[in-house]
Amino acid sequence: MDHAMREPKSSSQTKSEPRAPRTGLALINDDLLHIILSRLPASSFASAACVNKSWNQLCNCILLSRPKLASALSLNPSPTIAVQEVLDEVLSEPIRPHFAIANIGSGFGLMDASLLITKRLGSRTPLIVSTASGIIGRDALTNEFKEVKWGDTGGHSDDEVGHAVAEAVNNGIVLSVGFVPGLKVDAIPLLRLIKEPRVSMVDKFVMDIKDYTASVSGCMSPVGIIMFGDKLVDMKPIVDVLDYAMPSETIIVGDERGRFLYRSGNESRNVRGNTKYLSDAVALVFARDKEKSDGIGDIQFHIALSNGLSAVGPVHKAVSVRDNCSDLTTWLTARREGQFEVLDGQRILDDINDELENHIETPDLYIGVTKRRKCCIGSQKPRLITSLAFHGVIGGDEEYLYVNGVNIKTGDYFQFYCSDPNAALSSCIEASLNLKSLKLDENPNNCHHVAVNNTKKEVFGGFIFSCYGRGESFFGHHNIDSSPFRENFPGVPLAGLFCGGEIGRGFSSLIGESNKECSAHCCLHVYSTVYLVMSYTSASPEH
Incomplete structure (x- = not known):
């Protein structure tokens, strides 16, 4: 390797001096090296990018080719082993993490899971870890798709770390790691004063989101927000303010009531252990990158809804x-x-x-x-x-x-x-038909795309937020809540959770007519399943 990576000869060397024969990795052409690098696990890929400038440029080309969502689920009763299993799976291929979301059972500690994930992904990756009443995703070991519903998220209401166990069977984790070129992502908390007056600082929350978006995109309108609220906080007025403050094209989804820990890429936003503030909610904010490189296309968020x-x-x-x-x-x-x-x-x-x-x-x-x-x-x-x-x-x-x-x-x-399970099943069918408008012809590589003005559009990932009252016990059949997405985009990474209140806000053609009957706008749903679908349209080729 040392011989193969030797620095090129200086111009002072004579032309008559014989060249050393090319051996080892020096014989590998760029095409073959591209194939080898693209098959490396994430950690090895990161090391390869540090070998030299040429390898770094090639690694960047591989990463910048398209966005990526990697997700995995584990039901191993050992938190350490479960987190290890999902991390190994999501990092089994090259990816540069821009954000991570982990949903865990109440048998796992929020802090323990957060520390284990941060150790592998690094402290600069925005991360949200939340408890859930169930998890949705593909098993890290078997690749089997599962909808797993538990009971109460449990834990003591004042236990921020979340070590308390409600039920021993509530063990499991689904982890999602995303790479979204052309977007900037960070976790922004909704703060509450510890001392009187103990009220949520909603105006500051909205302005923090707008200021962050403006700083990275040049405008104040994020593409999307994934939110997690605290179970002891009334999220209705907070979401109403967000709905009022954000333009119609901003998609907002999430879990209204749970327990969470977060880590922002901006250390000043990390208030855990702070003597002045607590966090009542956290928003993972996706904003357009005003400095995105040429050749990078556009990521869009889409929302669909199944009403129950x-x-x-x-x-x-x-x-x-x-x-x-x-x-x-x-x-x-x-x-x-x-x-x-x-x-x-x-x-x-x-x-x-x-x-x-x-x-x-x-x-x-x-x-x-x-x-x-x-x-x-x-x-x-x-x-x-x-x-x-x-x-x-x-x-x-x-x-x-x-x-x-x-x-x-x-x-x-x-x-x-x-x-009403019958209404919910009918609504699932309607949601599937609505998502079909995003379903595009499938190529041999299982990539959903369509050519529009010489560009390619593809769905690369999705999230599900489903009411804990639904699931197999509600429908009488398993995996119904995820079926609209899986039927239309088989093989596309998908993760989700059963939650205590589904946030779903967005003016979308994918919202069915049965959910538009009321003139009043609804952002917090019950007995529903909210689908967040992420698509990517490649940049137009230069002429």
Whole structure:
């Protein structure tokens, strides 16, 4: 190797001096070297890029050819072994990590998993590790696709590290590592003061996202955001503000309620252990790179939705409303739209149960409240926005109807919704048909593409955020939630989780008509599956 990598002779050497014969790696032409390097695992590939300038340029050409998402799942009960298995798989081919997302069972510690992953990927790679009620992906050892649903994410609510174990069987991890040339990525937290007033700093959160996006792209509109919220925080007003502040083309997806740790590429944003702040949520922000190299195409985010709710009964109007902020619940009475009689909670539920008498099993009940609220950022002039928010029904008595969540006001209109596997299955079929519009002809290399103006477009990865109430127990069949993506893009890397509230915001042609019936905009869903699909359009060739 030393002989093969010898520095070229200087110009002072005579032309008559005989050349040393080419041996070893010096005999390998660029095409063959390209093939060898492209088959190296990530760590060996990184070492090869440091051999010399020529190898580094060749490695960059391999990496810059297209974006990549690598993902793997492990159910090994040992956290150390499970993390090792998924890391070995996602790093088995060349990749330069721009971000990483790990979703784990409650039997694994957040800090332990974070440290093990950071050790392999490096501290400069933005990383989010979150607990989940289940994980979705391909097994690192068998390549079998799995949807694994557990129970409660567990752990003590004040245990930031997350060592507490809810159930011994909640062991597993799905890890995704992405390389997205043409984009910049970082993790930006939603901070909360530890001392009074203990409120989320939402305006700062939005401005931090906008400022970061502006610094790397020259505009203030990110391509997409993947969010994870804390289970003790009401994310509805926070997501409403994001929805108000971000342009329609910005896709926002994520898990509304969980537990997480994160690491930002900017050390000043890492507040764990800080005596002043805690993090209530974290956003993985994807922004266009204003300094992207020539020849790099464009990455787009697309969103699709499978809904699992059916509307029940007439529209009601809230009459008397009481917030119980101590446990984040609301007590209310209501009247049917167009009638004057005020109904207590028991009467309301009796009427709804009459509507549900043909249901074989008792479904989960929600009220979908249409809310018109003023919203603003900083010193901006407030304006009204209309949104649809779902609140789980707790029960009712001869005084009130009790529901989860707050911010319901007198005069708000609402309708009851129930979980419905038949509606969900029909919606999955519709989601698959909608994703088919992105499905492109498959070449022999299993690459989905279409030629448009001499460019190539391909789907290179996706994420799924599915309600923990769905899965095999809901449908009676396994792997239904992931089927719309897998049917259209077989072999394309896919990862996901079962979560406690699905964030899905985006104005997309992939949102089916059945999800557009209500005029109010909905960003936080229940009994749904949100699909994030990432596509890449290659740059137009120069003429």
